[in-house]
Amino acid sequence: MTLYVCGPTVYDLPHIGNARPAVVFDVLVRLLRHAFRQVLYVRNFTDVDDKINAAAASSGVPIRTITERTIAAYQAHMRSLQVMPPDREPRVTEHIGDIQDLINQLLRRGHAYEAAGHVLFEVTSFASYGLLSGRSPEAMRAGARVEVAPFKRNPMDFVLWKPSSPELPGWESPWGRGRPGWHVECTAMIRRHLGFPIDIHGGGQDLIFPHHENEIAQGCAATGLPYCHTWMHNSFVTVAVQKMSKSLGNVVLVRDLLQQTPGEAIRLALLASHYRQPLDWNQERLEQAKRTLTTFYRALTSADPGDTHRISADESGPDSIVLEALSASLLASGQLLGLLQQEPHQALAALHQAHRQATPSEVRLSKETIAELHLRRQRARQASEFQLADQLRRQLIEAGVPVADGKASRCSTSPTPANP
Numbered sequence: 511m512t513l514y515v516c517g518p519t520v521y522d523l524p525h526i527g528n529a530r531p532a533v534v535f536d537v538l539v540r541l542l543r544h545a546f547r548q549v550l551y552v553r554n555f556t557d558v559d560d561k562i563n564a565a566a567a568s569s570g571v572p573i574r575t576i577t578e579r580t581i582a583a584y585q586a587h588m589r590s591l592q593v594m595p596p597d598r599e600p601r602v603t604e605h606i607g608d609i610q611d612l613i614n615q616l617l618r619r620g621h622a623y624e625a626a627g628h629v630l631f632e633v634t635s636f637a638s639y640g641l642l643s644g645r646s647p648e649a650m651r652a653g654a655r656v657e658v659a660p661f662k663r664n665p666m667d668f669v670l671w672k673p674s675s676p677e678l679p680g681w682e683s684p685w686g687r688g689r690p691g692w693h694v695e696c697t698a699m700i701r702r703h704l705g706f707p708i709d710i711h712g713g714g715q716d717l718i719f720p721h722h723e724n725e726i727a728q729g730c731a732a733t734g735l736p737y738c739h740t741w742m743h744n745s746f747v748t749v750a751v752q753k754m755s756k757s758l759g760n761v762v763l764v765r766d767l768l769q770q771t772p773g774e775a776i777r778l779a780l781l782a783s784h785y786r787q788p789l790d791w792n793q794e795r796l797e798q799a800k801r802t803l804t805t806f807y808r809a810l811t812s813a814d815p816g817d818t819h820r821i822s823a824d825e826s827g828p829d830s831i832v833l834e835a836l837s838a839s840l841l842a843s844g845q846l847l848g849l850l851q852q853e854p855h856q857a858l859a860a861l862h863q864a865h866r867q868a869t870p871s872e873v874r875l876s877k878e879t880i881a882e883l884h885l886r887r888q889r890a891r892q893a894s895e896f897q898l899a900d901q902l903r904r905q906l907i908e909a910g911v912p913v914a915d916g917k918a919s920r921c922s923t924s925p926t927p928a929n930p
């Protein structure tokens with residue numbers, strides 16, 4: 511099973527919109543690995559792009575420094591969202607030879623032409639162009655917002671190779687020193703790492719046209735082989751029902767979210783809508799995700815086999831075997847979604863910490879009150895007053911105090927008093 515997902519252009523820190531495909535396709539890969547013995551997942555980094563050049567020029571920082579530090583930040587932030595790294599993360603700069611081979615093949619087969627130092631794909635040479643997006647040629651022309659260049663035979667033709675001035679990144683080629691156009695990199699990397707046809711190609715909905723349409727045209731025209739069996743596109747993320755943009759000042763960076771909330775809650779919030787539906791990012795969505803995780807982690811702590819006293823002594827309560835089975839089933843489902851894999855007490859403590867940050871005015875409990883609640887709870891458990899013990903436990907957890915019982919206390923920190 512082969513899967514390719516278009517990765518980020520690395521010139522700026524990832525925002526919540528960049529995180530959505532990473533999380534969505536991470537869930538898909540987990541599911542595929544559950545169902546198939548061999549899964550090969552490739553996601554690229556676009557490290558040659560005019561936006562990167564512009565970022566380097568405006569900040570006075572070398573291009574390589576910008577791409578390296580953006581890739582490192584992207585990988586770290588996605589790890590925090592419990593996104594597993596793909597099997598391979600190829601970069602454009604490592605595949606210039608593969609890209610040039612593909613362009614040469616397109617030239618030889620009459621699907622591309624040279625003009626004014628550029629190499630262009632001739633769209634009219636590929637009969638099924640537009641099949642994926644289902645657009646009419648007029649709609650494609652409007653949607654592509656292609657730059658009108660006098661050297662193009664047809665306005666829809668797109669760049670495979672373009673000349674680089676001495677200060678820009680460039681590689682020697684039969685067509686002069688230059689750099690690849692954007693679309694050609696994915697096709698060349700898919701061919702190198704997975705081979706045609708691939709099983710699943712993923713990416714954001716905005717990539718259907720022209721990027722994926724162009725990928726198909728390049729791959730099929732160069733080799734005569736089918737390109738991909740199944741396309742999957744995630745929908746976009748808005749912020750307070752508006753498109754995210756620097757000019758509106760509403761770009762939500764993953765880094766900033768991680769400073770106030772556990773990555774797992776961000777992940778769940780991103781998964782709470784169907785992947786093909788637009789997702790509006792707002793505080794309530796995040797709060798809801800935190801509440802849901804708290805409920806599940808609490809359920810896991812209450813099914814803790816360390817709490818045998820409660821389970822065996824409470825005749826009316828669920829059987830310990832049933833609880834353990836339910837807990838195992840919840841954990842297995844969580845594994846597929848990349849959720850609930852933390853030690854429950856620690857996860858609850860992190861969620862409460864985030865809650866405290868979000869609501870600084872909340873009344874906290876004093877050290878004395880916490881000690882008193884612990885003592886009362888201990889006595890209630892010894893006296894088999896489990897309802898009271900549970901109520902005290904909830905009170906402590908809601909105040910952000912980790913509660914550890916039996917075996918579980920080995921892996922959780924001792925109860926930490928909240929600020930008086």
Ligand SMILES: [Zn+2]
Binds near residue numbers: 516517721
């Ligand atoms: Zn791509």
